[in-house]
Structures are given as C-alpha cells and as structure tokens.
Amino acid sequence: MDCAICEPTRTRPDKPHTFFAHEYIPCPKCERRGEARIVLRGGQVWALLRCESCGPVERLHHQDAAAFVAAFLARGEADAASPVDRVFKHTTSVCPHCLRLLEVEVVLRAGKVYFRKDCPSCGKSEALVSEDALYYVRAYAFARAGTEPLHFSRKAEHGCPTDCGVCDEHEQHTCLPIVEVTDHCNLECPICIVNNRYSSHISLADFERIIDGMVHREGMCESVALSGGEPTSHPQILDLVRIATRPEIGRVVIITNGLRLGRDHAFAEAIRESGAYVALQLDGFTADTHEKIRGRDLVAEKDAALRILKELRIPTQLVFVATRGANEHQIGQAVELLLREDHILSLNFQPAAFTGYGGGKYPGDPMDRLTIPGVIQRIEEQTGGKLRKSDFYPLPCSHPQCVSLTYLMKLEDDTHLPFGRFVDFSRFGTLLRSSATLPANEQIHEALHEVIHDVFARQDEIERGPDVLVALRALLLQMFPDRLLSPKEAVRIGEGRAKSIFLHHYMDRHDFDLERLRKCCHHYPQADGRVMPACGFNMFHRGAAKGPDTAVADFARPGANGLGGRRLPVVSAG
C-alpha cells in the first residue's frame, strides 16, 4: 500500500493494535520468560509472546493504555537525568562480539541511554544508544499503528528475526524499498555498511520480478530506491530505471556516490530524461572528511556531481553519514546547501552505523558516537539557530527511535521555516511521514486544512504567521488543483514548496534493538520474494556485521527458513 495512507488512528485489520515496545515477561502458560510485543489494543495494553514452548500466546499487561503510556513516559522523564543507572526497560540486542541475541537492559544514565549487555560467552558490554535520554523517552509518545501491506512474504513460525522476510508479525509495511542492483562499486569506503563482492549485477528479469513483487505486496510505492554497491556501475542502470518507472511507483531514486554523474554528462542527461531522482552521498566538503569516510579525497568529484545535478535540475536528495570525529563539524554546511538549492529536496543524515564491509571494522567508539539527538544538536549549533532541536520530531511511521525529521516550508521570500514552528505535530501527526515531500492525498488535505485554520487563528503568535499563511495557500493550490491527479502526480506535486531533513540511524552490533527492527519500514526486497528489514539484513544476513567474513546467522543461511526453520536462541538475563 501507498505509505501515504499511513495514518495515526487507523488500525490494521490483521493487527488491531498499536505496537508500542518490547519487554520481557513470563509466558502466561508456562511462566518461561520471553520477549513480548507490548501493544495498545482497545484501550488496554496486551503482551503478545511467541513462547518457545507454548507458541503464540497473549496476556493482559495493563487495564488502561493511556495510563500505562503516561506512567511509562513519566518514569523515563523522571529518570532521564539520573546520575546513577536507571533501568528503563528491556529489549533484545546482540552481543557485539559473538552476535548472539541477548536480553539487554535499556539504562538511563546522566541524560543518555545505554544498552547494558551480559553475554554468557563474551561477558559484559555496554553501548551508547542515544545522546539524549529525554528525546529517547519522549519518542515513545509517537508510537503509531502500522499499515498493513496487501500481502506478506512469509508466515511467522519462530519469531523475530528468525522468520524475516517479512513475516505477518512485522509491524509495518514497506515505506521505502531499497533494491541492491549490484555489488560492484568504484569506491572502498571505510564506513561502507554493505558487503560488496564484485560478483554480479542484478538481471533485468530479477529486477522486474522484485518490482512486480513490491507492487503486488504494496499496491502503490511512493519511492523505490536503487542502491548497491554503486548502482551507476550497473551496465543497464537506465533499463532498471525504466522498469521501475510505472504508474504504481511515485519516484525512482538512484542512491549514488555521484562519481559517474560528475564525469559523464551524457549519462547525467539520460538520468534526467529517465525522470529518476538522485540521492547523492555527500558526507562533507573537505579532503580530510572524504578520506576518513570514503577513503580518498572526493572534493572535486562531489563538486562536479553537484554542478551537473544543478545544471540539469535533477531532483536531488543528499545523504550525509555523520561520524564522530570525522565530519560532524560540516553538518551545518550540508543544511545550508539544502536550503540554498531549489533542486535539492531533502537531506538525510545517517549517524554512522558500524556494520558492513567497511563500517564493521571502522574504529568508532560504541560509547562515544553520534546518535540522532547529537546530529540535531549540531544542526542547531552550526546553522546559528536557523534550525532548532525543537524543530525535529520522531517519525511515527517507523519505530520512533529510528528516524527523526523536520519539514521546511518555503516562504515567498525563498527562506524556509520548519513546520514545527507553526504545526503542533502532537495534533497533526499525519504530516510526519516517511517521505521527502508531502503527497496530495485526503489525509494530507485534511491535515493541511486543520493547520491552515490553526495558523489563521494564531497568526499573531506564530513566527512569521502571515507569511506562513501565504505559503500554505500557495502549497494548497499547487497540491490540490482543480483537476484529477494521477497517483504519481499526487506523490510529486508538492515538491518545491517544502523540503525535508531526515535523520535515520541504522543499527549495528552495538545498538541493535529487535524492537526497532520489528517496525522497520526500510526494506531490501530480494529476488526470491523476501523483503528484508534493512538492519536485520545487515546484521544477520549480509555476513558483514563485524566487517568482512562475519558468519551469517544460522537462520539466515540459504534455505534455512524454508526448511522448517531453526529456533533462534535468545539469551535471557532475567
């Protein structure tokens, strides 16, 4: 289904609940402790377990969902700044050494959040999960029911993440399919999160099957991303774009390092002609940052790519992997670039994940790393307050700890104002979406009308209130013209009126959280029909969670799942 219908109040017919968190509780039948999904259902709180002995079972966890959530948030807020460790909750992570699944404590300590782990084989370890405990706690208030895909790829048999691909216990549909079209690359990035083998390019037939499968499962995809490796090294990349360019798909996005674009004008023109969007990897502006993150000085090549994208007005997204000690001081510069250039629609900050061929062995400190709040803080500091911490909100569509975002409204004088300055997102959650722009659909139309009346009434209190009203009018008229829009037009028509900044923290062996994976909406579709949540695939299936030659998990070996499966050992600390 089109992500445009992800809405906060809708309940899935198959799962009439809002997924809230994971917690460890005893099985109501055999009392064996296990990880449960804590869900809000019918005004109550229920725990859904897949007990290794008893199978799927559920028990009432709390009579009053609103009171439970309020107490959960209040406890976290009270403990957030505690100088001593406060256990906030439990979840499942992995041992950073042996990658075994572990029950871990989520600990609040001095304003930050850590996982406290105790692996029976490798011993104790800790990992920083969030640099801002208050942000972390309050993000849970943004939990929203997921959207049901038209079809699931698999049935749940053994529980998350063993059945991955995705099973019918997954809590979100695919908002963004990322198709890895090649494992060839023209860079060897020290921070690379995949595992390029330089062995193959996807065949057109396989790719077409993947796209058909996505349309079958989702009906309408707002975006499909082509990734790799370096997708422009695929000899038939334009054919792939052509295959993906169909009415059910709003945008085709090529995630590229931009090297070929910068040196091959004819190719760049062909990309423009194809209608594809470009997500340009741009992690800095100086030789030293490129060297640390991408392995060599890329200043001239990135400049060339930026020039051609601007010259050809190719709709562009920037992807910035934010890494402690490498490029964190150039975060503001990336924001300024986004604000300056009309053809750049969005900016996606990805706090570095230490996984993959390069990232798995990157010398990052799991106790002193950038997380989403840290990047937001640097955005505020480095843009002179143009953007503030309070402008960013957790994305309810995914797990709220995975993504944070802000939309920026373009005003008539070409400056930008964050939506959060005039929209109360606690009331207008529909506007928080896993999309670079706002589509023209009924939910957005309704939300915009509410926002317009709210701004109209409070225009004297709101920063640049009358200017915002003028911009909202222009946005409304552009997005909802007096004619029928095709689904593709509806997805793209709001572009140019609003930009977005996303922060997406992919997980690694240090901060992996099965709870987050449960609601992942960024998926890698496979040619065999599976649709793999990104961080689970990186962690268990790619064979590079600790760098090259990491063993894949037992359940992730080819054919394992289809042959009756293997139970996944989860080590309980309880």
Place this chain on the structure above:
Amino acid sequence: MSTRLLEGKVALVTGGSRGLGRAICRTLAGEGAAVAFNYSRSDEDARRTLDELRSSGARAWAFRASVLDKVAIDAMVRAIEAEAGAPVDVLVNNAGVGQVVPLALMQEDDWDKMMDVHVKGAFLVTQGVLRGMIRMRRGRILNVSSLAGVKMLEAPVHYCTAKAALKGFTEGLAKEIGRYGVTVNCIAPGILEEGVSVNVPPAKRDDYLRHCAVGRVGTFEEIASVVAFLVSDGNSYMNGATIVVDGAV
C-alpha cells in the same frame, strides 16, 4: 442566575444602525450581549441606535465602516476586542441593500453592488471575526437571507441571487468550521412591515397575505427574537441550517 440568552457575549451586527439590524441589536442587547454594529450611511441613525442601546444599560459600540472595506473591518474587529475585552462570540451578517429593477434594465454596477454588499460583505466580516472564534473554539454566525433567496418569488433577480448565495455561504462555512465549535446558520424572513419589504407592490403583498397561514406580515422584533435564540448557546446543534420565518407561506 441570569436567564438571558446572551449574557456575557460579544456580538457584532452588520448594518445595525437601522431597520432590521437595529431591532437585532436591541434584542441581543436585551438578552445580555455587549453589542457592536457597523454602518455606512447615516451617522444620525447610528447615534440614535447607540443611544438607545446604551440607555438600556447595554455596552455598545458603533463603527462607521463599509463591509467591503477589509482594512476597516479588521480595525473594527480589533477595536471591539479591545473595548469588550474579549473576541466576538456572535456575528450577524445583516448588512444589505434593496433595489427594484428588472433584469432587462439592470446595469452591471447594480448587480455588483447587490452581490458585493450581501455576499462579499458577509465573507469579509466573517473572515475578520473568525480568527477569534477559532481561537476560542466557539462562536455563532448568522446570515440574514430572505424568503426570496430560498423560494421562487417574484423579486429582483440580483436580490434573489445574493440572498440565495448566503444560503450556500452558510452551508459551506458550516461544514468547514464546525469542527472548531463555530456554528453557522441562516435566517430567511418573509415580508416584514418595514425595511426592503416596503418595496413590495401592493398586489404582491396581498398575494403573500393570501398564502400566509398567519395572515399578516412579520415584524422586525419577531425576526430579532428568533435571531437571539439562533445565536445563543442554547442553539448548539443546529448548523448549516436555513430557518424560514414567514408565517408559513
């Protein structure tokens, strides 16, 4: 405890210096509202109305401002809020004009003036007070239409059209802003003793009386008392309605 319908409310009546507008001002004030009205023609009429309201003990204000002058309207709304100490709770879009001319002789200016005063004027004044109503999450808007806008009568075409437009304005706006606790209704009086009704030819008036169950024309006060109820808190679930007050024709 007061039994008055509009105790503590702030009301704005457009075209309130004379005729039906004056009667509405008087009745709303009698029901406890602080009443502001605007006018565009006679300072003397306005002063008389204002004196009458104040002498009855009501808080009242008069503003010389055309309903077609957005700047003046916004200034008036700000002034009312400052004087009354609260936003406008009740708006009665009453301002109107009458003109008897057949379509064959109607000039473009005739048409524009009729449509502007009734329809554009209602739009501009409503927009001026709506901010406060949305902020308060409450409000009552009443548009004064006419039987000629809801039934097929032999009346000037531009007048019928403008009054019918107010019904559409009422219904569209009611849907749009009902969620903010602001209700919008419309009243459609039949022939009255005074006002534009004096333009009705005797034969047509007799014809009206023959078909009117009550057997007489209405009075300003009868319309104003219905208005007072329609804009009161007691009328909380009626929205988008057009109430015909014509003695049953």
